[in-house]
Amino acid sequence: MELLHAQSVKRLALEMGFSRCGIAQAHPLDEARRRFEESLVDGRHAGMRFLERDIAKRFDPNELLPGCQSVIVALCNYLIDDVPASDRYRMARYTWVEDYHRAVAQRLEQLAGIIIPEEAHYRVTVDSSCISEKNWAVEAGVACFGKNGLVHNEDGSYFVMGTILTDCAADFYDSFRKSDCGECRLCQDKCPAKALETPFRVDARRCFAYHTVENKNPDNEILAGSPFVFGCDVCQEVCPKNKKIHPALTNVLKSSLFLQLQNQEMEDLSEEDFKHYFGDTSIARRKYQRFHHAIEVKKQTIKNNEST
Numbered sequence: 001m002e003l004l005h006a007q008s009v010k011r012l013a014l015e016m017g018f019s020r021c022g023i024a025q026a027h028p029l030d031e032a033r034r035r036f037e038e039s040l041v042d043g044r045h046a047g048m049r050f051l052e053r054d055i056a057k058r059f060d061p062n063e064l065l066p067g068c069q070s071v072i073v074a075l076c077n078y079l080i081d082d083v084p085a086s087d088r089y090r091m092a093r094y095t096w097v098e099d100y101h102r103a104v105a106q107r108l109e110q111l112a113g114i115i116i117p118e119e120a121h122y123r124v125t126v127d128s129s130c131i132s133e134k135n136w137a138v139e140a141g142v143a144c145f146g147k148n149g150l151v152h153n154e155d156g157s158y159f160v161m162g163t164i165l166t167d168c169a170a171d172f173y174d175s176f177r178k179s180d181c182g183e184c185r186l187c188q189d190k191c192p193a194k195a196l197e198t199p200f201r202v203d204a205r206r207c208f209a210y211h212t213v214e215n216k217n218p219d220n221e222i223l224a225g226s227p228f229v230f231g232c233d234v235c236q237e238v239c240p241k242n243k244k245i246h247p248a249l250t251n252v253l254k255s256s257l258f259l260q261l262q263n264q265e266m267e268d269l270s271e272e273d274f275k276h277y278f279g280d281t282s283i284a285r286r287k288y289q290r291f292h293h294a295i296e297v298k299k300q301t302i303k304n305n306e307s308t
């Protein structure tokens with residue numbers, strides 16, 4: 001079978017709007033699997049039972065695509081110039097743009113359609129299968145692990161990612177990238193939920209991003225204490241890696257309609273408005289009722305704080 005020409009794959013990915021692209025040689029990630037299983041044993045995955053399933057598939061691409069030779073990882077920067085009008089109801093930055101699950105998967109399908117030879121097989125993932133995407137970004141040399149549990153590089157950490165698994169080999173493979181946090185521990189010290197007590201390991205039981213996005217029955221007290229009503233960016237906002245970066249020309253994601261909503265409009269949002277203003281974002285993957293509830297709790301908290 002014809003080999004993938006690594007340089008051409010990467011050039012094309014950048015032309016299509018990805019901020020970085022790397023290719024790792026497929027192999028089982030035994031050390032990452034060991035760490036992952038340790039986190040599960042400690043219960044750090046909170047109520048995310050889906051993480052307990054298909055563990056072999058997470059760390060061995062051969063299990064997801066038989067004969068897999070290469071894992072192509074592409075990053076998509078989501079920093080934009082616009083900012084939301086509401087200063088009370090904060091949403092994490094990845095929601096300010098088009099839902100990446102859709103946008104990134106479409107672009108990866110397009111890329112795969114061009115680069116993968118006809119006789120080869122491939123599979124695209126963007127949070128859509130159990131593969132551990134951060135680990136593959138590290139293996140493909142496009143980012144390294146940070147103590148905040150995310151991966152970063154010279155562009156900071158405001159990016160999302162997806163992979164193309166293929167049984168086609170490449171003419172060049174990138175190498176693993178070592179963590180560069182050094183002595184820094186700002187994210188650990190500033191996390192408002194104390195969810196980063198162990199470096200590199202997020203304790204989802206405490207993490208606000210878990211409670212505002214994944215937890216179907218979050219405790220009102222936890223919601224009240226969260227600086228965000230959807231997701232959380234604190235451990236990225238304090239990270240020095242994100243200090244010098246600017247919205248990139250290569251951003252492929254477009255701004256969402258909801259950015260124009262004022263505080264009062266957020267509070268009065270009907271289910272229909274929710275679909276209209278948030279329909280193209282990752283927030284619409286969650287139910288209106290949960291979103292509205294988080295706004296209500298925050299509104300009440302602000303009111304209580306103002307009256308004391």
Ligand code: B12
Pocket residue numbers: 032033035036039040044045048051092093094126127128129130131132133134135145148149150151152157158159160161162179199200201202204207209210213214230231232233235
């Ligand atoms: C489950 C999940 C969550 C959970 C758990 C968070 C987490 N850090 O894993 C919750 C809901 C909390 C969450 C939140 C967020 N998420 Co999320 N999430 C995922 C998902 C679906 C799986 C990740 C996973 O398996 N976690 C389980 C834990 C146990 O695994 P782990 O972090 O990989 O554990 C590793 C580290 O602990 C490491 N490790 C342990 N010890 C040591 C020691 C050293 C020295 C080193 C180097 C490493 C190391 O090894 C472990 C094994 O891999 C991925 C998509 C995917 N399919 O990969 C997106 C993903 C990780 N999320 C993403 C994003 C954007 C976010 C948020 C920023 C969104 C937001 N603004 O609210 C937050 C950030 C919270 C944070 N600080 O991590 C992006 C990451 C982008 C990036 N730059 O890294 C991903 C990759 C989605 C995507 N396709 O782009 N997420």
Ligand code: SF4
Pocket residue numbers: 148190191192193194195196202206207208209210231232233234235236
């Ligand atoms: S996302 Fe927020 S709560 Fe979760 S680890 Fe980062 S700063 Fe802490």
Ligand code: SF4
Pocket residue numbers: 146147148180181184185186187188235238239240241
């Ligand atoms: S804040 Fe410091 S320790 Fe945390 S991820 Fe950024 S560089 Fe690493």
